[in-house]
Amino acid sequence: MSNNKNATAYWKENIGYLLILLTIWFLVSFGAGILFKDTLNSIRLGGFKLGFWFAQQGSLYVFVVLIFVYVRLMNKLDKKYGYDA
Template sequence: MTPDKRADYWKANLRYLLVLLVVWFVVSYGFGILLVEPFNAIHLGGYPLGFWFAQQGSIYIFVALIFIYAALMNRLDKEYDVEED
């Protein structure tokens, strides 16, 4: 792979990481801490939504983001022809 293609690959990887980390931050910090009071007016399974995001929602989102990142990287690997055998 040429140095230019390597740099493009790394930039795309960092873009994916940044977007996914921002989503995780918004869900865990924003929904679980900053917006807990408005979300507590809504109930999910008998529990206030703000509590749910603080206790379990951010974990579920984190696990989902792991799978999303893996899928994005597989697609990026195919695009740059560096996929695993």
């Protein structure tokens, strides 16, 4: 029974992390690249409008960073629940 509770708690936290990270990615890629593009275009980054930069490059960079954040979070979660081998 304890092992089943551990697994349920583990997956509950895992899904929570996934929802948070995917929400961040959505806000950066869709929000900054499409919805808030006009507002962000008043700021320039490297000579390019910030809205354009997020649509072309920023969301990719954020996605790669989120992958590393997810790996770190999952390593901590594995240790917490004893799934690190």
